[in-house]
Amino acid sequence: MENSNLLLIYLAILLGLLSIAAFFVVRQVIKTRRIESTLSRLQSKLTKEKGTAQEYYELGSLLLDKKLYTQAVLYLQQALKQLGDDDSENAAVVHNALGYAYFAQEQYDLAIRNYKEALKITPAYVTALNNLGHSYERKQLMNQALEVYESALAAEPQNSTAKRRADSLRKRLVATSDKS
Known part of the structure; x- marks a missing residue:
């Protein structure tokens, strides 16, 4: 009796987990289908007109x-x-x-040019500031990157990306200046 109850509990748990997994899979399929449909519709329309x-x-x-x-x-x-x-x-x-x-x-140069254009239009555009800082980092322009991240923090003090990147750059710049 006890074994059959335990088996039923395991089966119920398994069925519950499978139902949850199926829900997420179906939701993802529907989302992907919607995206693909929109992509197809737009490509088709924009090639014709x-x-x-x-x-x-x-x-x-x-x-x-x-x-x-x-x-x-x-x-x-x-x-x-x-x-x-x-x-x-x-x-x-x-x-x-x-x-x-x-x-x-x-x-990176083209990326920087476009981020700067975005910032010319909307100076406190924090996403563009973060992206510009990241581009400067990739070009090894650490001082410019730090300056941009600090601008992002001035516009949005709780910006976790700018905080993390600025702290990292400060440490790297201090370490570099200590070696000199």
Whole structure:
């Protein structure tokens, strides 16, 4: 009797765990399908006709998520061309995404140029500041990187990325100056 109760409990637990796993798998499949459908729809539309800046940006962002950086750059550049002069806030976001696409391809100078464009439009754009700092780090421009991270912290004192990177850079710069 006791063994059969124990077996039922194990089976119930196993069934519960499998149900939870199935839920997450189905949810991920639905999400992936939705993304692929949107990607397909946008690619199809934008190859046939001119789209809006939002559509080009959305497609560029989806391609970034899929790590198709070269294609993403093309659509993000199109998004910038479609934006009007009065849409500067969105232009900053597109420049930041474009900077990320170049950064991912290790084209740090182009990434830096786009991050700076985003910051010219929106000076306290913390994500662009963090990204610019990271680009400077990759180019071994540690003083500039630290300066940018400190700007990010001035704009958003609780920014964990800027805090962590700035602390790390300060330690490295002190260690370097101690060796001299």
